[in-house]
Amino acid sequence: MRFLHFSDTHLGAEIHGRRDPQTGYHTHLKDFLACLDFVVQTAIDKDVDLVLFTGDAYHHPRPDPLPQREFFKRLITLSERGVPVLLLAGNHDMPPGYGEAAALDIVNVVKIPGVQFVRSPKVVSIPTRKGEVHLVCLPHPQRRALITVEEERGWEEDKVQRVMVQRVEELLNKLVRQVPANGAPILLAAHLWVEGAEFAGSERILSATNEPIVPPSVLRRPQFAYVALGHIHRHQVMDDLEPALVYAGSLGRLDFGEEKHPKGFLLVELEQTPKGKWGVKNREFFQTPTRPFVTVELDLRSAAEPMQEAEKQLKQDRRLDNAVARVFLFVTEAQRDQINLVRLRELLEERVNYLAALELRTGTTATQPTAEVRGLEELEHFLKQSPLQLLDLWLQERSSQAPELAQRKEQLLRLAEQLLEASDLR
Numbered sequence: 360m361r362f363l364h365f366s367d368t369h370l371g372a373e374i375h376g377r378r379d380p381q382t383g384y385h386t387h388l389k390d391f392l393a394c395l396d397f398v399v400q401t402a403i404d405k406d407v408d409l410v411l412f413t414g415d416a417y418h419h420p421r422p423d424p425l426p427q428r429e430f431f432k433r434l435i436t437l438s439e440r441g442v443p444v445l446l447l448a449g450n451h452d453m454p455p456g457y458g459e460a461a462a463l464d465i466v467n468v469v470k471i472p473g474v475q476f477v478r479s480p481k482v483v484s485i486p487t488r489k490g491e492v493h494l495v496c497l498p499h500p501q502r503r504a505l506i507t508v509e510e511e512r513g514w515e516e517d518k519v520q521r522v523m524v525q526r527v528e529e530l531l532n533k534l535v536r537q538v539p540a541n542g543a544p545i546l547l548a549a550h551l552w553v554e555g556a557e558f559a560g561s562e563r564i565l566s567a568t569n570e571p572i573v574p575p576s577v578l579r580r581p582q583f584a585y586v587a588l589g590h591i592h593r594h595q596v597m598d599d600l601e602p603a604l605v606y607a608g609s610l611g612r613l614d615f616g617e618e619k620h621p622k623g624f625l626l627v628e629l630e631q632t633p634k635g636k637w638g639v640k641n642r643e644f645f646q647t648p649t650r651p652f653v654t655v656e657l658d659l660r661s662a663a664e665p666m667q668e669a670e671k672q673l674k675q676d677r678r679l680d681n682a683v684a685r686v687f688l689f690v691t692e693a694q695r696d697q698i699n700l701v702r703l704r705e706l707l708e709e710r711v712n713y714l715a716a717l718e719l720r721t722g723t724t725a726t727q728p729t730a731e732v733r734g735l736e737e738l739e740h741f742l743k744q745s746p747l748q749l750l751d752l753w754l755q756e757r758s759s760q761a762p763e764l765a766q767r768k769e770q771l772l773r774l775a776e777q778l779l780e781a782s783d784l785r
């Protein structure tokens with residue numbers, strides 16, 4: 360039995376790109392759809408028995424009709440080819456308000472043959488050409504779905520976190536007991552944060568307190584042949600133990616935090632041992648034709664003719680062709696006026712897909728890559744800061760490269776304080 364596992368398509372994210380004058384489509388959506396087409400084509404070419412999607416189909420919980428129409432076209436292609444598709448709900452797929460519908464609810468209303476959307480924890484048994492497969496489905500576990508407001512009154516956050524994990528574990532125990540014992544393979548599909556996972560930076564996980572951080576040991580059970588994960592945008596296999604806990608990662612690049620990470624999906628082949636136990640025979644990561652994101656940093660401080668040098672070096676850099684690019688030029692204060700940014704912008708825009716930034720930097724130190732949340736510890740540190748402290752931190756960081764910002768920092772902080780007070784957010 361062979362299946363394809365992909366995740367986090369985030370259709371409708373229009374972060375880096377522009378509206379294509381020919382089609383009217385945003386280029387970021389176009390790029391993501393090209394990746395999705397590649398998924399569908401690979402599923403057909405490799406003759407898979409099942410397509411498993413682990414959540415976050417659209418970027419916005421109330422997506423525009425365009426990404427919805429395009430997502431459905433591709434679901435229907437798979438359906439017409441007889442490939443069953445399971446769509447698991449991610450946090451972006453959950454309705455924003457109580458009583459509202461999820462965008463993907465319509466999948467189960469119109470009944471596309473073989474395609475289903477799962478937004479509450481349950482076991483789903485799917486008939487495939489190679490026999491049945493059982494899917495233990497764990498959509499994104501939100502804090503409010505696990506603990507009520509009344510219940511957690513007076514609890515420390517540590518306790519809330521502990522209880523959330525405990526409830527995920529109990530839920531999983533209950534689901535596993537419901538799986539029919541008929542010898543068919545069992546997969547776990549979950550959209551959640553596994554402890555120890557490395558971030559890509561584009562996940563927009565705002566708070567460790569709104570969702571459980573689940574230890575791998577809670578998910579890893581001998582019954583599962585494979586654990587398919589969504590939520591974290593970086594493709595990774597959690598460790599070497601069996602069954603493998605695999606984040607497919609986002610299908611395309613959302614931002615520069617993912618510049619150096621490969622993007623794609625998995626093709627997994629299952630096999631049964633003579634004793635009847637199902638496991639992974641072969642697992643292959645396929646890279647999607649995602650658009651390259653490229654950061655170029657030019658140090659022009661020792662150049663006699665900085666503008667000429669910039670033009671020459673940018674012209675030679677083939678990585679910029681058709682990329683989503685950002686370009687930082689390091690110059691001395693005296694060189695500032697010698698750089699014609701308008702001219703450079705023109706040159707670059709002829710070649711790049713989208714120019715996200717073109718900036719002069721006069722700091723003496725080399726640039727730091729944009730802040731990327733590197734781990735739980737750092738995230739927790741940030742979560743403990745007030746919005747004003749965070750703004751202060753950010754202004755401090757930026758000021759080292761933008762002296763004009765340093766001069767206005769105190770004033771900006773005062774204004775922010777007034778704003779926060781007025782909106783009662785402090």
Ligand SMILES: [Mn+2]
Pocket residue numbers: 414415449450451550589590591
């Ligand atoms: Mn997610």
